[in-house]
Amino acid sequence: MRWVVRTPTLIVWSGVGISILVMMVAVALLYEGRLLVLARAADNQRNIAEVLDRDLELNFQLYEASLDAVVKLLARPDIEAMAPALRRELIFERAGASRYIGSLVVLDPEGNVAIDAQSEVPRPFNFADRDYFGVHRANPDAGLYVSGFLHSRLRNDAPTMVMSRRISRADGSFGGVVSLAVDIEYFRHLFDHIEVGRQGVILLLGKGGVILMRKPYDENVIGLTMAQRGRYESLPPGRDEYRIYPIRFMGRDSLMSRRFLSNAPLTLIIVTSSNETLAPWHKRVIEFGGLFLLLNAGFVLTSLLLAAQLRRRLRAERELSLLARTDGLTGLSNRRSLDKILATEWRRMRRAGHSLAVAFIDIDWFKRYNDTHRHQAGDAALAAVASAIGAALQRPSDAAGRYGGEEFIVVLPDTDAQGAQRVAEGIRLAVDRLDLDHASSDFGHVTVSIGVACRQPRAGESVDMLVKAADRALYRAKATGRNRVIVASEDDATAALAS
Numbered sequence: 006m007r008w009v010v011r012t013p014t015l016i017v018w019s020g021v022g023i024s025i026l027v028m029m030v031a032v033a034l035l036y037e038g039r040l041l042v043l044a045r046a047a048d049n050q051r052n053i054a055e056v057l058d059r060d061l062e063l064n065f066q067l068y069e070a071s072l073d074a075v076v077k078l079l080a081r082p083d084i085e086a087m088a089p090a091l092r093r094e095l096i097f098e099r100a101g102a103s104r105y106i107g108s109l110v111v112l113d114p115e116g117n118v119a120i121d122a123q124s125e126v127p128r129p130f131n132f133a134d135r136d137y138f139g140v141h142r143a144n145p146d147a148g149l150y151v152s153g154f155l156h157s158r159l160r161n162d163a164p165t166m167v168m169s170r171r172i173s174r175a176d177g178s179f180g181g182v183v184s185l186a187v188d189i190e191y192f193r194h195l196f197d198h199i200e201v202g203r204q205g206v207i208l209l210l211g212k213g214g215v216i217l218m219r220k221p222y223d224e225n226v227i228g229l230t231m232a233q234r235g236r237y238e239s240l241p242p243g244r245d246e247y248r249i250y251p252i253r254f255m256g257r258d259s260l261m262s263r264r265f266l267s268n269a270p271l272t273l274i275i276v277t278s279s280n281e282t283l284a285p286w287h288k289r290v291i292e293f294g295g296l297f298l299l300l301n302a303g304f305v306l307t308s309l310l311l312a313a314q315l316r317r318r319l320r321a322e323r324e325l326s327l328l329a330r331t332d333g334l335t336g337l338s339n340r341r342s343l344d345k346i347l348a349t350e351w352r353r354m355r356r357a358g359h360s361l362a363v364a365f366i367d368i369d370w371f372k373r374y375n376d377t378h379r380h381q382a383g384d385a386a387l388a389a390v391a392s393a394i395g396a397a398l399q400r401p402s403d404a405a406g407r408y409g410g411e412e413f414i415v416v417l418p419d420t421d422a423q424g425a426q427r428v429a430e431g432i433r434l435a436v437d438r439l440d441l442d443h444a445s446s447d448f449g450h451v452t453v454s455i456g457v458a459c460r461q462p463r464a465g466e467s468v469d470m471l472v473k474a475a476d477r478a479l480y481r482a483k484a485t486g487r488n489r490v491i492v493a494s495e496d497d498a499t500a501a502l503a504s
Contacts, residue, residue, distance in 0.1 A: 013312035013319070020308025024301040031297045039286050043260070046282040047249040050262045053199055054275050057207075058264045060195055065168070065269045068106070068185055069149055072170045075111065075183045079172055097122040105191030108159040111172070112138065112182045119181065123159075130158050132184070141171035141182045151269050153212035154228050157186050164189050164227050166211055168269075189227070192218035204257060204278035212270050251279070332407040334384055335391030343406030343414060347468045350404075350418045355462035362425035362459035364415040365475035366394065366432065369452045369487040371411035373445030386441055386451055387411060393435040397428065414472065422459040422492050429455040429490040437488070452488035454479055459492075 078084055078096050087095070097109060097120075111120035116133025132138050137152045150169050156162040165186045172180040196207045196218060207220040214230045250261040258279040265272055280287075330342040338346060347363070354361040368374070368390060375383040387407075394405050394413055404416045415432065417425050433453055441451035456479025458471050478493035485491070 013316045016312045016315065017308050020305050024305050027301060027304075028297060031293065035286075035290055035293065038289065039283065042283060042286045043279075046260060046277060047262075050249060050260060050275055050277060053201070054262045054264045054273060057195065057199065057273055057275075058266065061266055061271065061273065062268055064105075064191065065266065068168050068187065069268065071106070071109070072149070072168060072183050072185055075109075076170050076172060079111065079180075079183075093120055093122070093125065096120060105188040105194075107157060107163065107165050107186035107188035109185045110159070110183075112184060114142075114179055114181050116182075128159060132158070132182075135167070135184075137167055137169040137184065138182050141169060142179050145171060145173060145177065145179075147171055149268075151212075151271075154215040154217060155186075156228075159186065164217075166217060189218055193220075193222055196220035201275060201277050202281045204281045206254065206274075206276040208272075208274040208276070210272040210274065214272075217271070252276075332391075335388055335407050335413075337391050337395060337413065338404060338406030340407065340409060343404075343408065343416075346404050346406065346416050347414075347472065350416055351462050351468035351471070354418060355464075357419070358461065359419045360421055360459055360461040361468075361471065362417040362420040362422065362457060363471055363475045364417065364425060364429040364432065364490075365408070365456040365458075365472070365479040366413040366415065366429075366453050367455075367479055367483070368411040369448075369454055369483070370443065370446050374443050374451065377443075377445050389439055389441060390436050390451065390453065393439055394432050397432045397435045403428075414475075420459065422457065425457045425459050426490060426492050429457050433488070433490055448488055454482040454487045455490045456480070456482055457490060457492045 075096050084092055084095070096111070106122075109122035110118045110127070112132055113119040116131045116135075116138050118127040118130050118132075121127040135152070135155070137150050140147050140150050148170070152167040152169070155165050155167060157165045165188065167184050167186050169182050169184040171182060174180040192209050196209075197220070199207060199220070201207060201220070207218075208216060208231075209218040210231070211217045216226050216229055216231065219226055248262075250263075252259055252261050254261065254276045259276045260279055260282065261274060261276045263272060263274050330338060332339040350361055368386070371383070371386075374386060378386075391405075391407065391413065394415065398405060398415065402418050406414055406416075408414045415428065417428060420428070433455055436451065436453045439451060443449065443451045446452065456475045456477065458474035458478055460466075460471050460474070462468075474493040478491045482489050482491040
């Protein structure tokens, strides 16, 4: 019975539990989807970095090969004997095949332009103050040297970087420098073909972290360091080129990859916005999350409705069960339920070896009461008497029921004759104190007569014998003046047993 009572609550909690479980699964799936989106974005970012890295390294290899070709040609003895125009054409023939060379010149030991790839007459500029010139002059083994950010004197202060090699004479002395200025428009053209989103950024850093190129292009940041710009948070340390770093970049949560070119002091940085990367995932979260919430809300609501319906059904069943066991007028047990109680308690007392007592109650002159006060008042009197009987019972094991008409029976388990008489007297007094007007009664108000019988059940005996004995005692109470309690005698018990 307890399980049946708790079933509606279990249905509700089961619905809530299943909904929570479904939401946990949904959250797990959506989170896994987020990880997959970020993983794909990381792979895409690595691929972009790989493509840019290869293109940059290939071009710088071409630039380096152009410088090497010029140095080797200048080392040949027959070059000096050539006419200046022919010598110039031969020296710079290979370099002409390389794209985005801003300028290519040969500097003499004093730093003056000796041979100019873009002019038959060398332009009158001196570069002895440049860092690359000083490095080569001081160090015969400097090899390929890549400068930092510069403003080109040969190209109206256009931003550039210079690759250079030393020219050594046959005796090993300093013979000048070959310098190649890289047009940074090359980087801009290269980056324009790469898609990193509206909030994404590509940066190419030179020596000292100077920004050589940026996508989207902003000429105001070219030549500044990241620290000078002040809009970028500090970059993570280390040189792990395969790791994707989650960072704060320009005030946004972002993902960053970084590559260090092997043949030039350049750092390639690719940054994509986390919010932009996750935008499709956020849309999916809203759509599927809303759908899951709607489904779960419907599921929980269905559980609540089912539980409410089940409660109503259980309540109706309890009411029907109560009606089947209860007298509708008095609220006490009906005759059918009373017979079951008597039989059950008789068997229980027989097993325990204890006595069982019953009190047979009858309302005095009740037919006269109905004739005088009408049946509606009679029903009210029956209900009032029943209420007084129920209130007089103190133990949970005691029971009272309507036997029929104006007759009631009280069942008193494990009670001797004296105890049953006290209970019966209490009932009589409780009814007497109701003081219900009864014009046809000798006492002027409603009273009851009660017959009490008590017996320890024995094998072969029936509880009917006990009820009959109580009924005989009730008959004597009525015969001797009514409004009194009579306990059944041994003769009553014998007569009941005989009948």
